[in-house]
Amino acid sequence: MVYLDDSIMVKGEKCTVGSKILGNFASPFTATVVERLDVDFETVPLGEFGMAAPPSMPKTPLLCNDVFGFIREMAAKDGFVYIRPTYGSVSRYGLVPIACSMDQIGVLCKNTDEGFELLGKIAGRDEKDGAMLPQNKYSYDTVEQTIRFAVCLSGYKSESETLRQRIANAGIKDCKEMENKYFAAADAVHSILAYGEASNNISRYDGVKFGYRTKEYRNLAQLYTKSRTEGFGQSAKLAALMGAYVLSQGNYEKYYEKAMKVRRLISESLNFGDYDVLIVSPKNHVAVLAGLPSISFGGMQFVAKPQNEGVLRAALETLK
Amino acid sequence: MKNYEVVMGLEVHVELSTQSKLFCSCSAKFGAGANQNVCPACCGMPGMPAVTNKHAVELGIMAALLTNSEITPVMTFDKKNYFYPDLPTGYQITQWFAPICKNGWVEIETSSGKRKITLKQIHIEEDAGKLVHDTRTGTSLVDFNRTSIPLNEIVSNPDFRTAEEVVAYLEKLRSLLSFAGVSDCKMQEGSMRCDVNISVREMGSNVLGTRTEIKNMNSLKAIAAAIEYESQRHIDALETGCETLVQETRRWDDAKGVTFAMRDKEDATDYRYFPNPELVPIAITNEWMAEVKAKLPEAADVKFVRLTGDLKLPEYDAGIICSSKNLADIFDGTMKYFDNAREVSNWMLTELLSVSQGENKGYDDIVVDCEKFAKLIRLAYEKTINRGTAKKLLTKVLEEDIDPEKYVEENNLGMVSDTSLIETAVNEVLAQNEKTVAEYKAGSEKVFGFLVGQTMKKLAGKADPQMVNTVLKERLK
Numbered sequence: 078m079v080y081l082d083d084s085i086m087v088k089g090e091k092c093t094v095g096s097k098i099l100g101n102f103a104s105p106f107t108a109t110v111v112e113r114l115d116v117d118f119e120t121v122p123l124g125e126f127g128m129a130a131p132p133s134m135p136k137t138p139l140l141c142n143d144v145f146g147f148i149r150e151m152a153a154k155d156g157f158v159y160i161r162p163t164y165g166s167v168s169r170y171g172l173v174p175i176a177c178s179m180d181q182i183g184v185l186c187k188n189t190d191e192g193f194e195l196l197g198k199i200a201g202r203d204e205k206d207g208a209m210l211p212q213n214k215y216s217y218d219t220v221e222q223t224i225r226f227a228v229c230l231s232g233y234k235s236e237s238e239t240l241r242q243r244i245a246n247a248g249i250k251d252c253k254e255m256e257n258k259y260f261a262a263a264d265a266v267h268s269i270l271a272y273g274e275a276s277n278n279i280s281r282y283d284g285v286k287f288g289y290r291t292k293e294y295r296n297l298a299q300l301y302t303k304s305r306t307e308g309f310g311q312s313a314k315l316a317a318l319m320g321a322y323v324l325s326q327g328n329y330e331k332y333y334e335k336a337m338k339v340r341r342l343i344s345e346s347l348n349f350g351d352y353d354v355l356i357v358s359p360k361n362h363v364a365v366l367a368g369l370p371s372i373s374f375g376g377m378q379f380v381a382k383p384q385n386e387g388v389l390r391a392a393l394e395t396l397k
Numbered sequence: 398m399k400n401y402e403v404v405m406g407l408e409v410h411v412e413l414s415t416q417s418k419l420f421c422s423c424s425a426k427f428g429a430g431a432n433q434n435v436c437p438a439c440c441g442m443p444g445m446p447a448v449t450n451k452h453a454v455e456l457g458i459m460a461a462l463l464t465n466s467e468i469t470p471v472m473t474f475d476k477k478n479y480f481y482p483d484l485p486t487g488y489q490i491t492q493w494f495a496p497i498c499k500n501g502w503v504e505i506e507t508s509s510g511k512r513k514i515t516l517k518q519i520h521i522e523e524d525a526g527k528l529v530h531d532t533r534t535g536t537s538l539v540d541f542n543r544t545s546i547p548l549n550e551i552v553s554n555p556d557f558r559t560a561e562e563v564v565a566y567l568e569k570l571r572s573l574l575s576f577a578g579v580s581d582c583k584m585q586e587g588s589m590r591c592d593v594n595i596s597v598r599e600m601g602s603n604v605l606g607t608r609t610e611i612k613n614m615n616s617l618k619a620i621a622a623a624i625e626y627e628s629q630r631h632i633d634a635l636e637t638g639c640e641t642l643v644q645e646t647r648r649w650d651d652a653k654g655v656t657f658a659m660r661d662k663e664d665a666t667d668y669r670y671f672p673n674p675e676l677v678p679i680a681i682t683n684e685w686m687a688e689v690k691a692k693l694p695e696a697a698d699v700k701f702v703r704l705t706g707d708l709k710l711p712e713y714d715a716g717i718i719c720s721s722k723n724l725a726d727i728f729d730g731t732m733k734y735f736d737n738a739r740e741v742s743n744w745m746l747t748e749l750l751s752v753s754q755g756e757n758k759g760y761d762d763i764v765v766d767c768e769k770f771a772k773l774i775r776l777a778y779e780k781t782i783n784r785g786t787a788k789k790l791l792t793k794v795l796e797e798d799i800d801p802e803k804y805v806e807e808n809n810l811g812m813v814s815d816t817s818l819i820e821t822a823v824n825e826v827l828a829q830n831e832k833t834v835a836e837y838k839a840g841s842e843k844v845f846g847f848l849v850g851q852t853m854k855k856l857a858g859k860a861d862p863q864m865v866n867t868v869l870k871e872r873l874k
Contacts (some may be wrong), residue, residue, distance in 0.1 A: 174443060176674075274674065287442065329671070
C-alpha cells in the first residue's frame with residue numbers, strides 16, 4: 078500500500094489539496110506517478126496547499142510534494158526518512174502545482190530501501206511534463222565509494238550545537254565545517270519565490286469554473302472576492318497576499334527579481350568539489366532552491382549534487 | 398485653424414495556423430461547438446503542465462523573418478496576472494522580458510508612395526476564451542475553445558499618420574503572413590485583430606499628445622471609420638476644449654459610428670509579470686532559423702514579379718492570383734500539370750471564379766483538384782473537347798471530383814470536327830428552319846446564333862463551334 082497526499086490526482090477521485098476552495102472537484106485524469114504504481118494506494122490529507130503542516134501524522138510510504146518544508150521537518154523529528162529526488166526527475170503530470178520551480182514529488186518512508194524502491198518505480202521521463210531531465214529510468218543504486226561529508230551551519234547558528242551533536246551520534250567522522258555567505262538569505266529567498274509562485278498557482282481557484290463558489294454575489298468582483306475569502310484558509314490567504322506583494326510593480330525588482338538572482342548565487346556556491354554530501358539544518362531550503370536531491374533523517378538534512386541519490390543512499394548506510 | 402498631425406501605433410494579434418493549441422494538445426481548428434476543443438489545462442484545472450507547441454514557435458520565427466526583425470537568441474515565456482472569467486488560470490502566458498523578436502519593419506505602399514513602418518516587437522502569447530452574454534437569463538457563459546490558441550502580437554512603433562497607411566499595413570501583413578502559412582489573417586473570423594493607439598498633436602511638434610486606444614473594429618472599413626472619428630474627436634477637443642482628453646481605452650461602435658469609453662479601467666491594472674518556470678527557455682539557433690527560412694514559401698510580391706515577368710501574365714490577372722494564398726496555390730498547383738500560364742490564368746479568372754461566385758464562395762474558399770483542373774484545361778486547349786463541354790465538365794470536377802479524361806472517354810464527349818458530320822447537321826437544320834433562314838437572308842443577323850445553337854444541339858453540343866460557324870456561313874451565302 079502506498080499513500081498519496083491529496084495533491085496527487087487520481088481520476089474520478091476528489092482532490093482537495095487540503096483546501097475548502099477545491100470544493101467537490103474530482104480529478105479528470107490520473108497522475109503519471111500513480112499510473113506507474115503497481116500496488117494499491119490511498120489518498121491522505123495535507124495542510125492547505127502544503128503551506129501548513131499535515132493535519133495528522135502521515136502514514137508511510139507517502140508520496141508528497143514538500144515545497145514549504147513541513148514534511149521534511151517532520152521526518153527529521155519523528156523518526157521517518159524523507160527523500161526528495163533531483164528536480165525534474167519525477168513527472169509532475171497530475172500534481173497540483175504549488176510553486177513550479179520547486180514542485181517535486183518525494184517520498185516519506187521508514188527507511189531508504191523502502192523509499193528508493195518506490196521512487197525507482199515512479200521516476201523517469203514523461204513527455205506530458207515538458208520540464209524533465211532526459212533520463213528514462215532511475216535505479217538509485219548505492220554507490221561504492223567513501224563518502225566525504227561536510228556541514229554548513231550558516232544561517233542556522235542557533236541549531237549549531239544540536240546539529241554537531243547529531244552528527245557525532247550518527248558516527249560521522251571527518252565532517253568538514255564550512256561557511257556559506259548566501260545561506261543566511263535562503264529563508265527569505267525561498268519565501269519570496271515560493272509565495273510569489275504559489276500566489277499565481279492558486280489564482281485559478283476563483284469560484285467560476287469548479288470548486289467552491291460563494292452562495293450570494295451581486296457582480297463579478299463579489300463572486301471572486303467572496304468565493305476566495307470564504308474558500309481559502311489562512312495559509313492560502315497569506316500566500317496570495319505575500320505573493321502579490323513581492324510581484325507588484327515597484328516591488329518586483331526589489332524582492333522577486335533579487336530573490337531569483339540570489340537563488341542562482343546559492344546554487345552556484347554549492348560546488349560539491351571537496352565534499353560529496355552536505356549536511357544542513359532540516360529547516361534549510363537550499364535543496365529546494367537549487368533542485369538538489371536531499372534526504373532528511375534523524376534531525377539532519379543530507380544534500381548531494383543533482384542525480385547523486387546513490388551517494389545519499391550510501392551516506393545514510395554509513396550512519397549508526 | 399492650427400494644423401494637426403495624427404500619430405498612431407498598432408497592436409495586431411494574429412492567430413497562428415497550428416493544428417493544436419499553444420500549451421496543450423487540444424485542436425486549434427475554428428468553428429467547433431462551444432467547449433468542444435478543451436482539456437483540463439485550457440480550462441484552468443490544475444495538474445497538467447504547459448508544454449510548448451514547437452510549430453507555433455516556428456511560425457513565430459517565420460513572422461520574425463518576414464518582418465526583418467532581430468530574433469532573440471534565447472526566448473522565454475512569462476506570466477501576466479489578472480482576473481477575468483475568459484482567463485481560466487487567472488494568468489496569461491505571454492512574453493514580457495524576452496519576446497521572440499524586435500525592431501523589424503514592413504514596407505507599405507499608399508497613394509503617397511512607399512514607406513517603411515517600423516515594429517517595436519513581436520511576441521508569442523496565448524489567447525483567452527470567449528464570453529457570451531445570455532440576456533434572457535442575465536447570465537454570462539464562457540467558451541474555452543479559444544483559450545490558449547497561439548497568437549503573435551505584432552506591435553508597431555507610432556509611425557502611422559493616416560488611415561490609408563493603417564489599411565495598407567494590415568493588407569500587407571495579411572499578404573505576408575497568409576502566404577507564408579503563418580496565419581490566415583481573416584478579420585471576419587477573428588484570426589486577425591487590430592487595436593489602434595491614437596493621439597493628435599500640432600504639426601511640427603515632437604511631443605506626443607494624449608493617447609487613446611480603440612478596440613473592437615472588425616473590418617478594414619471599420620478601422621478606417623474609427624480612425625477618422627477618433628482623430629476628429631481629439632482635434633475637436635484640442636481646438637474647442639469641448640471635452641478633456643484622457644488616456645483610456647475606447648470601444649468602437651460600428652452601428653453608431655462612434656467610440657465610447659469602456660467602464661473598466663484596464664490601464665490601471667498591475668499585471669505582476671514574472672518568468673514562467675514551467676516552460677524551459679528556448680534557444681533559437683542560427684541552424685533553426687536557416688531551416689525555417691528554407692521552408693518559407695514564395696511571398697506574394699515576389700510571385701507577382703514572376704507571374705508578370707517570366708510568365709508574362711497581365712498585371713491585373715497576376716494581381717488577383719497574388720491577392721489570395723488559396724488562388725496562388727491553385728495556380729501553382731495547376732501549372733505543375735499544365736504549364737501554360739495564360740491558359741491556366743484565364744480558366745481561373747473567368748470560369749473558376751464565376752462558378753465559385755455563383756455559390757457565394759470567396760477566393761479563400763475555392764477547393765479544386767489541381768491535377769484534374771489541369772487535365773480539363775489541356776483537353777480544351779488541345780481541342781479534344783469544345784469550350785462549352787469544358788465549362789460543363791468544370792462544374793462536374795468541382796462537385797463530383799470526376800477525372801475529366803476518363804469522363805470524356807466514357808461519355809463520348811470528344812469534339813466533333815468531322816466536316817462531313819457537321820455539313821450533314823447544318824443541312825438538316827437549314828431544311829428544318831426555312832422561315833429562320835429566310836429571316837437571315839432578309840438581313841436579320843441575330844438569328845444566326847439560333848441556327849448555330851440548333852446545329853450544336855443536333856451534334857449533342859460536341860461540335861467545334863468555329864467549324865459550325867464557317868460551314869453555316871458558307872451554306873447561307
